[in-house]
Amino acid sequence: MAEGGGTNVLNENVPVYEHVEVNSKPFHLDSFRDLWLSVLKPEDYSFNQTSGEIEDAQFIEEMGITPETLEELKTICSPDSLRCHSEDEAPDPDVVPADPQLATLKLRKRRLDYKKTLIRDNVGRHDAYANEMEMLSLGRRAEDASDTVPEGEIVLTFNVIYPVLFERFKHVRAYQTLHVLGSQKLTELRDAICCVSDLQVFGEFSNTPDMVPQFISKDHYKSAFFFFEGIFYNDMRFPECRDISSVTREWTKSRDFPEFKTAKMEEATFSDLRVKVGFPYLYCHQGDCEHVLILTDVRLIHKDDCLDRKLYPLLSHKHRVVTRKCCVCHLYISRWITTNDTLAPMDPCLYCDQCFRLLHYDQHGNKLGDFQAYAYVDPGAFN
Amino acid sequence: MDYFKQTLKTDCEDLLGRFQATASVRFEEFSAIWREMKFSSVFYGILEPSEKKVFTRLALSTASPYLLPPYSFQIRVGGLYLLYSLYSTQLNTPKERIRIALKDWDDLIHFQQDAVNAQHYDVVYVLRKLLYEKAFCFTAMPDTLSFQVKKKRVDRRQQLCESFVDRPSRPQELIGTDVLEELANVHEHYEGLKKAILPQPPQSNLSLIKHNLVPKLRNSVLTFYSWQQNQADFDSQIDRDAGEGTSSQDESSRRAQLLASIKSRSYAQAVEASKSRRHRQMEVTSAARDTESTQQVSRFKRPLSLKARTNSRFMAQGSQNAELQSITRLWRLTEVEGKKTEGKTKTRFSWKERMRSKH
Numbered sequence: 153m154a155e156g157g158g159t160n161v162l163n164e165n166v167p168v169y170e171h172v173e174v175n176s177k178p179f180h181l182d183s184f185r186d187l188w189l190s191v192l193k194p195e196d197y198s199f200n201q202t203s204g205e206i207e208d209a210q211f212i213e214e215m216g217i218t219p220e221t222l223e224e225l226k227t228i229c230s231p232d233s234l235r236c237h238s239e240d241e242a243p244d245p246d247v248v249p250a251d252p253q254l255a256t257l258k259l260r261k262r263r264l265d266y267k268k269t270l271i272r273d274n275v276g277r278h279d280a281y282a283n284e285m286e287m288l289s290l291g292r293r294a295e296d297a298s299d300t301v302p303e304g305e306i307v308l309t310f311n312v313i314y315p316v317l318f319e320r321f322k323h324v325r326a327y328q329t330l331h332v333l334g335s336q337k338l339t340e341l342r343d344a345i346c347c348v349s350d351l352q353v354f355g356e357f358s359n360t361p362d363m364v365p366q367f368i369s370k371d372h373y374k375s376a377f378f379f380f381e382g383i384f385y386n387d388m389r390f391p392e393c394r395d396i397s398s399v400t401r402e403w404t405k406s407r408d409f410p411e412f413k414t415a416k417m418e419e420a421t422f423s424d425l426r427v428k429v430g431f432p433y434l435y436c437h438q439g440d441c442e443h444v445l446i447l448t449d450v451r452l453i454h455k456d457d458c459l460d461r462k463l464y465p466l467l468s469h470k471h472r473v474v475t476r477k478c479c480v481c482h483l484y485i486s487r488w489i490t491t492n493d494t495l496a497p498m499d500p501c502l503y504c505d506q507c508f509r510l511l512h513y514d515q516h517g518n519k520l521g522d523f524q525a526y527a528y529v530d531p532g533a534f535n
Numbered sequence: 536m537d538y539f540k541q542t543l544k545t546d547c548e549d550l551l552g553r554f555q556a557t558a559s560v561r562f563e564e565f566s567a568i569w570r571e572m573k574f575s576s577v578f579y580g581i582l583e584p585s586e587k588k589v590f591t592r593l594a595l596s597t598a599s600p601y602l603l604p605p606y607s608f609q610i611r612v613g614g615l616y617l618l619y620s621l622y623s624t625q626l627n628t629p630k631e632r633i634r635i636a637l638k639d640w641d642d643l644i645h646f647q648q649d650a651v652n653a654q655h656y657d658v659v660y661v662l663r664k665l666l667y668e669k670a671f672c673f674t675a676m677p678d679t680l681s682f683q684v685k686k687k688r689v690d691r692r693q694q695l696c697e698s699f700v701d702r703p704s705r706p707q708e709l710i711g712t713d714v715l716e717e718l719a720n721v722h723e724h725y726e727g728l729k730k731a732i733l734p735q736p737p738q739s740n741l742s743l744i745k746h747n748l749v750p751k752l753r754n755s756v757l758t759f760y761s762w763q764q765n766q767a768d769f770d771s772q773i774d775r776d777a778g779e780g781t782s783s784q785d786e787s788s789r790r791a792q793l794l795a796s797i798k799s800r801s802y803a804q805a806v807e808a809s810k811s812r813r814h815r816q817m818e819v820t821s822a823a824r825d826t827e828s829t830q831q832v833s834r835f836k837r838p839l840s841l842k843a844r845t846n847s848r849f850m851a852q853g854s855q856n857a858e859l860q861s862i863t864r865l866w867r868l869t870e871v872e873g874k875k876t877e878g879k880t881k882t883r884f885s886w887k888e889r890m891r892s893k894h
């Protein structure tokens with residue numbers, strides 16, 4: 153272990169709370185990383201294991217003890233000493249022991265017993281599986297050594313919260329969790345955020361249902377920005393990109409706001425940022441699709457993490473949105489939304505492709521009745 | 536999963552409370568309590584792998600604060616053992632890691648140094664083992680944060696377990712540089728306002744607060760601090776004086792004796808003999824017997840003064856390592872102060888009661 157004299161708590165890049173258990177003060181991510189590396193020994197964050205003999209020899213040397221004392225320490229402090237049962241009668245770890253003493257186990261038992269009384273036992277099952285994605289990538293190594301994330305790299309965790317698309321779901325804060333590396337560009341996160349508004353197709357197609365273009369909004373409207381600590385990071389990678397933050401910045405000029413700066417999203421890496429952990433920032437695309445973005449964690453990468461840099465940004469959580477089914481068959485996911493539709497039970501109304509066509513067109517493809525039809529992308533399409 | 540937060544805290548504090556009662560920092564003592572409470576089973580009964588992970592994270596994050604100030608050295612040792620035990624007995628592969636924030640690293644290093652200096656080998660061994668096994672995750676903040684403003688209010692009410700906290704440095708903690716600076720600013724502002732109101736220099740009837748309030752407050756704390764230091768130095772001076780008679784002993788046996796002295800006396804308890812330490816056991820038990828047996832009786836009648844206790848505990852041992860003594864000094868103060876605070880909280884309680892009865 154290295155001596156800790158280097159960390160000066162007064163250094164503004166040592167993250168501290170701004171509001172306890174809510175968010176940190178802003179700090180520069182690359183300086184934060186340097187500070188950690190300056191107080192640690194390389195073997196503390198290395199992906200490789202130091203040999204046990206070297207570690208033992210160092211311990212004996214530094215503590216001035218005999219090898220026998222170390223052996224004794226190993227025995228006393230061995231995890232075996234924590235075994236709460238005799239060796240031959242190992243309990244089933246899947247079962248809460250009968251008559252538990254720990255408050256936590258009593259509560260777990262109560263909850264499990266209550267759950268058994270419920271008939272619908274698959275409530276919230278989607279949530280329970282939500283974290284499984286995380287496990288798929290754990291400990292993944294790059295096939296090509298040159299793609300291995302370097303030791304001492306920082307990993308950032310972002311929660312990207314979906315805008316409230318439907319009034320009905322405004323109490324659920326649906327979000328996806330993405331991990332990025334400090335050395336990655338902001339644009340890499342932008343490209344990894346999936347949002348239905350990127351997949352929308354604009355136009356009314358009731359007269360030409362077969363002519364729905366393949367172009368989606370993502371290809372049409374490429375402007376977007378991140379907003380961190382007073383700076384708008386605009387995506388300017390393509391000629392058609394515009395600084396869509398200018399409207400906001402113009403507006404703030406006539407109000408009593410401090411001046412906001414702009415930067416290019418494709419030129420900034422995450423390590424360049426000076427941000428607060430736990431504080432809400434903004435991602436805006438498609439003109440007005442706004443996502444609150446929270447950096448929930450920054451840490452040094454660990455040998456058990458996914459070490460293949462090509463897999464970053466890494467998705468570890470995705471809220472499963474309930475998909476909206478066709479109003480006719482109640483089976484397939486909706487592809488069409490109609491308005492002013494005399495054939496529909498409600499307005500607007502959702503249909504799967506097949507039911508939509510069977511109901512609204514005759515054998516020759518002629519439109520029956522008067523209505524407007526738009527392509528519909530279900531928010532659950534990403535599940 | 537957050538509903539387990541409170542019960543986990545209860546269980547951890549129960550365990551640490553029992554550990555505190557042993558007045559020891561030995562891992563054997565800790566593991567005995569762990570086994571007695573069947574603490575490993577805290578992870579039992581979760582089927583979903585993802586739920587297991589989330590629960591383990593919660594358990595580790597609940598235990599982490601006990602490793603850090605303002606908790607007393609002994610509780611911090613207990614906190615370290617608790618983290619190590621939770622880490623080792625968790626049922627996840629790969630294991631969930633213990634988060635440590637950059638701002639807390641210094642504290643951990645100092646803690647380790649204290650343990651090294653006092654030759655608490657088991658403490659150092661466990662900490663090094665965790666580092667060696669890469670059990671730590673080097674983070675920006677102690678927990679992940681997602682701007683949960685409402686949650687914070689509920690949690691903070693019952694955060695600090697007061698009986699685990701070291702008392703001696705409270706005045707220094709309370710009146711830190713930040714507070715003094717803030718106070719100076721407020722004071723300056725106040726004086727400015729007074730000047731603005733009155734055309735001539737402020738009159739005595741407006742001087743309700745001493746004009747040198749901040750330096751005075753600072754001096755008081757410094758005086759208290761240096762008194763604490765002197766008191767402790769004085770104690771170790773006595774130790775040194777007493778030690779001179781036994782200087783003929785060779786270095787290694789003196790170290791062994793000193794270690795035994797710390798183990799047996801700073802926590803008023805004889806070291807348990809264990810296999811390869813048997814050669815020392817003789818000294819320990821015999822040394823412990825002669826003074827302890829007589830002392831043990833009187834100890835419960837009326838707590839002796841700090842000086843008297845230090846005297847009786849260390850004089851007879853003939854230890855000369857003053858540097859080592861200075862490390863243990865804090866604990867000695869703690870123990871005395873700890874007893875005082877127990878009294879204090881009781882009076883505060885009855886005062887509240889009185890207030891209530893008035894209404």
Ligand SMILES: [Zn+2]
Nearest residue numbers: 347349441442
């Ligand atoms: Zn969007």
Ligand SMILES: [Zn+2]
Nearest residue numbers: 478481504507
């Ligand atoms: Zn259908």
